[in-house]
Amino acid sequence: MPDAPPGPAGRYDGLAYNDPPRGGPRRASEGPTAPTAGALLVPLHRDRCLTRGGQPLLPAASPGGRAVLAAADQLVLLSADRSGTAGGTGGEVWGADLSHLPEETAAQLVRGAEPIGVRGLFGTLPGARAGLLARASGLLHWHRTQRYCGTCGAATRSRPDGAYRECTGPGCGKELYPRLEPAVIVLVEAPGPDPACLLARHRGAGPDHYSLVAGFVEVGDSLEGAVRRELAEEAGVTVDHVVYQASQAWPFPAGLMVGFRAVARTRDTAVDHDELLEARWFSRAEVRRRALEGPGLGPADSIGHALLTAWLAE
Numbered sequence: 001m002p003d004a005p006p007g008p009a010g011r012y013d014g015l016a017y018n019d020p021p022r023g024g025p026r027r028a029s030e031g032p033t034a035p036t037a038g039a040l041l042v043p044l045h046r047d048r049c050l051t052r053g054g055q056p057l058l059p060a061a062s063p064g065g066r067a068v069l070a071a072a073d074q075l076v077l078l079s080a081d082r083s084g085t086a087g088g089t090g091g092e093v094w095g096a097d098l099s100h101l102p103e104e105t106a107a108q109l110v111r112g113a114e115p116i117g118v119r120g121l122f123g124t125l126p127g128a129r130a131g132l133l134a135r136a137s138g139l140l141h142w143h144r145t146q147r148y149c150g151t152c153g154a155a156t157r158s159r160p161d162g163a164y165r166e167c168t169g170p171g172c173g174k175e176l177y178p179r180l181e182p183a184v185i186v187l188v189e190a191p192g193p194d195p196a197c198l199l200a201r202h203r204g205a206g207p208d209h210y211s212l213v214a215g216f217v218e219v220g221d222s223l224e225g226a227v228r229r230e231l232a233e234e235a236g237v238t239v240d241h242v243v244y245q246a247s248q249a250w251p252f253p254a255g256l257m258v259g260f261r262a263v264a265r266t267r268d269t270a271v272d273h274d275e276l277l278e279a280r281w282f283s284r285a286e287v288r289r290r291a292l293e294g295p296g297l298g299p300a301d302s303i304g305h306a307l308l309t310a311w312l313a314e
Contacts, residue, residue, distance in 0.1 A: 076162030138251025236270025
């Protein structure tokens with residue numbers, strides 16, 4: 001039986017969007033219920049940050065900040081950090097949703113801001129701040145899609161700090177909390193002495209655009225079971241030694257990516273031609289060449305890129 005792949009051993013420290021606010025209140029009731037004068041705002045319009053000169057944070061007390069607060073359809077408390085380290089901001093930070101306004105109107109509130117997706121800002125911000133913006137995007141998206149109770153159909157209302165919503169229906173009062181949609185992603189190694197990993201071309205991908213196999217965790221799955229099921233269903237690959245590597249916050253809008261490595265029993269593949277169009281084994285030299293000469297290893301902010309980079313470094 002082939003050797004098990006290595007565990008994480010700290011090789012995935014610093015994954016994008018994983019740096020949470022630190023030192024904030026343990027419970028929503030301990031934090032502010034409305035922005036204070038010294039707060040900072042993250043104005044968003046339909047999941048995009050309204051930035052000026054690449055700066056996504058706006059002082060609440062500024063003219064633009066006051067206009068945003070007056071117009072915002074939803075506020076969420078992102079950090080009430082008392083240690084001065086959260087998100088690289090040094091204090092209280094709120095997300096403000098302006099999605100109900102025309103984009104031009106929302107941009108004018110922030111004095112002609114440019115809407116940029118959170119991932120578009122990756123690489124220009126400290127890791128903790130990127131995590132803060134991602135959290136704002138995910139939470140505000142959740143609020144926009146949870147306006148009504150799934151139990152009785154009545155309207156829901158947000159807590160002042162945006163931590164959850166509650167049903168307004170008589171006799172219901174159900175509390176709704178943000179939900180995650182976990183997905184697994186796996187780097188599969190070939191059996192035998194010659195290092196190779198499995199990359200697949202997904203439906204809709206270009207002719208030479210290969211990536212790791214990934215899929216959502218379904219009801220009744222364990223995380224390791226989801227890895228085995230996705231590989232068997234989509235690529236016709238059976239694996240041993242499913243070993244956890246790292247997880248990554250992926251609130252676009254509600255994901256949690258859980259990364260694994262595994263070893264295939266054979267090099268046989270049989271793609272489903274539904275989710276996957278092609279799957280093949282790439283040697284370490286071939287993967288390194290793709291990294292250096294193109295088309296690359298996928299988005300640099302993704303855990304898939306990190307899994308492949310770590311494998312190349314062995």
